[in-house]
Amino acid sequence: MDLGKAGVIAEGEALESSAPRVGYRVVVVLLRALLIAFLSFIILGICMAAGAYRGIIDDTPEISDANIMPMGFASFIYDRDGNEVRKLNSVNGNRVSVSLDEIPLNMQHAIVAIEDSRFYEHNGVDPHGMIRAVIVALSSGFSRSEGASTITQQLLKNNVFTGWMTETKTQRIERKIQEQYLAVELEKSLREAGEDPKAVILENYLNTVNFGNGAYGVQTAAQTYFGKNARDLTLSECAVLAAIPQNPSQFNPILYPEENASRMHTVLEYMLEQNYITQDEYNEAMSDNVYDRIKENSASVSTEEEVYSYFVDELISQVKQDLMAQKGYTEAQANSAIYSGGLKIYSTEDPAVQSVMESEFTNPDNFPEGSEVGLDWALTVDKADGSRVNYSREMLQTYFQEQGDENFDLNFSSQEEAQSYVDQYKAAVVGEGDTIVAERISFVPEPQACMTVIDQSTGEVRGIVGGRGEKTGSLTLDRATDSERQPGSTFKILSTYGPALERGEITLATTETDDQFNYSDGQEVKNSDNTHHGTMTVRKAIETSNNVIAAKLITQITPEVGYDYLTRLGITTLDSDKDTTQSLALGGITNGVSNLELTAAYAAVANKGVYNKPAFYTKVTDRSGNVLLENASSGTKVFKESTAYLLTSAMEDVMKAGTGTQFQMEDTSIAVAGKTGTTDSYKDLVFVGYTPYYTCGIWTGYDTNEELSENERQYINTLWTNVMNRIHEGKAAKNFAVPGSVEEVSICSQSGLLAGTGCPVSTEYFAEGTAPTTVCTQHIPTPVPTAAPTVAPDITQEASQGADAGTYDGTNGTGEDSGAGTGGNIWQTIQNLFGGGDTSGTDTETGQ
Ligand SMILES: [Zn+2]
CATH class of the missing domain: 3.40.710.10 (DD-peptidase/beta-lactamase superfamily)
Known part of the structure; x- marks a missing residue:
């Protein structure tokens, strides 16, 4: 021990004595530099983190824009008379909104008890919950993640950060930070606006959340599972619904009643623990066989999908384009607004006109006999060698042309014939061990029209x-x-x-x-x-x-x-x-x-x-009636x-x-x-x-x-x-109005000049000041010595008709210009009798 100690001292002395002063200073300077560098690094790190945090916060949607209204409401289209034409909804767009006073207290408490027990106390985020979540995550090696989100955060996640289903890990962290920040801001701003933040948030939450089976919002869920309004839900039914949102597929009460029941019992226990219900109420709810009722009711739920008209198709496409161009929506945002934003779309459709058009276009009598069948077809195949090949209808066409049928096109005499060519082609290209991944086939009648x-x-x-x-x-x-x-x-x-x-x-x-x-x-x-x-x-x-x-x-x-x-x-x-x-x-x-x-x-x-x-x-308009787009x-x-x-x-x-x-x-x-x-x-x-x-x-x-x-x-x-x-049935007789800036002038219908003596006269319209000023001199008749000036009336008429025929090809020649009204011109009558035929023959239909 002593030896050791002495050795250390000796070594120390040796070090000190052998180190020159300059060297010592170098070490000090180096150490100091290292320390500064280290501290700078830490500070820089903190600054960067703060900067990143600031950046993330700066990117947070504005609270005013952060519409916490649920985005899953059906949109409605109205015709020009204001009648509902159809409802638009996506899978999550069938919500019907109810206010909080139409939602039983048991429902409100059930969801609070299971999802966010400190909801009524916290300010938007719940530090207890966050710490617990971190501990759970750490202790499980991040294999589990306890839901630390408050109801406020969940609401924001569903209605503001709608892209969360497809986000990357980084985006997820970013979104979580923004969500927490916004949750606090939201509750604060609601309070400042004099509203009860908890009531507003809970109402929107219960109208937003996914209750499984395509039911979004508590009202739709009540209808889907129990065939009743939300306000009439019993305690056991409330508990069933509150069990669902954490995992709407797993706790779907129709498909997995046992799984739902187990979590529903937890809901009731929590409600009892948190003093929302009495022991008696608990017992009663626990003994209610609520799942039989669900089974009965769900049998009558229909999921039939209607086909949109061509009008609605184009209307949707126009609204989408305009939301993007005028409101700066992304395509995804525009889609979600249309299918689940609860929009009211006032269309210009006249249902009478649209239905006449549809009935004429679906009436086979209006189309030529022996119409053909056009083929729309595509095939995707995973080949045995691992490659993926797409086949198109054009490839099919080329194939049969190369097989020798040079005139092969994609129109067939029947659907069966079309199908048989598809089958032949598939037999030729799909080999042993290949897998068909997807095939699209549809047959359209040809020729077409629009x-x-x-x-x-x-x-x-x-x-x-x-x-x-x-x-x-x-x-x-x-x-x-x-x-x-x-x-x-x-x-x-x-x-x-x-x-x-x-x-x-x-x-x-x-x-x-x-x-x-x-x-x-x-x-x-x-x-x-x-x-x-x-x-x-x-x-x-x-x-x-x-x-x-x-x-x-x-x-x-x-x-x-x-x-x-x-x-x-x-x-x-x-x-x-x-x-x-x-x-x-x-x-x-x-x-x-x-x-x-x-x-x-x-x-x-x-x-x-x-x-x-x-x-x-x-x-x-949006759900609240604010005008989003207007065509004025x-x-x-x-x-x-x-x-x-x-x-x-x-x-x-x-x-x-x-x-x-x-x-x-x-x-x-x-x-x-x-x-x-x-x-x-x-x-x-x-x-x-x-x-x-x-x-x-x-x-x-x-x-x-x-x-x-x-x-x-x-x-x-x-x-x-x-x-x-x-x-036009029932519409009043009507002509195109002649505007004041147009004048009528009698002209020679051949020269286009002002009608002169002997001219075939017609009335022509001119924009003010553009009428000809020169009188036609081409048709002055050479005097006819003995032709009787007393022409019989029927001949006059015939002659006039002759002129009409010349001008109009004989059909319906009672128009406003030439011909009509010129019968009284004796010179023209004579002209027609003796040489007026010169206009006919130039009037054969030249085509379209
Ligand atoms: Zn003339």
Whole structure:
């Protein structure tokens, strides 16, 4: 021992004596530096932790935004008359809210006793509970975690931190910190606002919480398990419900009554211990065989799911987009608001219009005989070698084409035939040891159709149908909104005639010549009948859907101008590089256009030139009635009222005598205007027409872009007229109002100049100040020496009709312009008798 001690001392002395002063100082400096570094490190660590904490707290949702209202309430959609159309709810969105005084005290106490016994004492967080939770977690090596969350925190977790089900570990820690911070803040702010924080929190909690079996909130749970209102729950029933929230699947009283019973007994024990109930009450509740009643009642619970209409599909999609764009919601937040936010969505749907459309689109008589069956199919296979392969319907198509059937397409004569090809293909690609992971198959009737009806005065959509036949699922393909198809000649009005009239480049009386004309790339512009028709007025060119004249006019105004107008008319699918070309006049565009957007663009013409973005709702409010979204647009003026009227007047002729005669409505006392569109080889047939009441656009064709055969080109008329006839039943006779900025002038229907002696006269409309000022001199008759000036009345009439026939193709030639009203012009009668036939022959229908 001594030796040892001496040794140590000696060693110490040796050290001291052998260390030079400088070296000693170095050590001290080093030690000091180390100490400082260590302390700095600690301080830095503390600062960083504090900074991180601060950051987390700063990221905490504002208490004002932290809506503690449950987010699991059914939303409701109302039609334009305020009637409920349907209820929207997700799996957790079927709540019906009840106030705390409708919830029995036993229910309130049961949940407090089992979930958060110090609820009425703590300030939002419970330090006792937290310490206990840490001890439990540590002692179990983090394998167990005791629920340290107070009811306040659980409420925040459910209604504010809604992403907790998918969060990472870091996010979880972050959320926990924010939750605690916010729990204290919430109770404080409620107290400061003069409310009873415990009552508010407990009420919201009981309306929020998941009681299993798809029942969210105590009222829905009471109905689901006991078929009664929450207020009528007995003590034993309250205890059953209070047992569930900790683990709604495990304690589901229908599926696992024993598990629930065991925890329910704990609830009752806790309630007894915490003096919420007496021993007698406890005994009575314990002996109640509550699970028999649950079993009986749950047998009658139905979980049938209804299919949304195309209108509701699109309405949901619009509300979602607007919540994201205008309210800054994420997609998930928007979805949760729609399906479980208790929104009230006031739609623009007219149930009468929507149901007429649906009934016409599901009526097989309206569609061509021998309709085909289109196939939508996909398959995912895990191969024996461990790889995963996806097979598509396009791959199936290629397979059979390569097998030698070059014309194999995805349309079949029957569902059985389609299925047999799927089976053959599957047999070829799925081998021994492969596993089919997923397969999707559906059969759709072809050819297809879609339609939109808009009230042009507001831009509100009254009805929309995105496909034929019975709708079999929600949020399925809606051709009216999702499919972009070629608009054909319907674009002439929007891209060319509208802008040219608006800019004063033409009037309806301007004459243009249909002759050989090439696009700047050298391609020749052809009419649908492959011939040219010489000189004609713009009105006539619109009526007959002349291609050459439209192409010449867009060249005159430039494709850029046409493009600009289309954009202002709400067409969003144009390609700013590729679509600023002359073919824009005829609707030859890169991507196509949706039926909804095309109809809305025409609705602008019908609405005196004012464009409204098509609206599916007027207003969306939250559960408390606060307005979240509102569609109160006053619209954008794209065309002058005079321009819109001139286009309308020309398109009335399209209906009476031009390419739209097949679309005439039964009630001729209601004015109607419209324009057809056809694309190459009849792959798309389009028509948009309007009355003073509604604008209705329709598309027909194959999803797969096949050609519509001869007998498949008429159902477009059938559908359009059937729907329009029915939705105009009982509507008053009405014409398109001639605006004050438009004047009527008698012109020569051939030269477009002011009517002179001998001219075939017609009345034409002009925007104020644009009427011709020169009188036509081309038709002054050469004196006829002996022709009797006393022409018999019946001959006069016949002659007049002849002129009509020349102008109108013979059908229904009683229009407002030319022909009618000119019968009294003796010179014209003579002209018709002796040479008036020169107008006929130019009027053969040039196509669509
Ligand atoms: Zn003339």
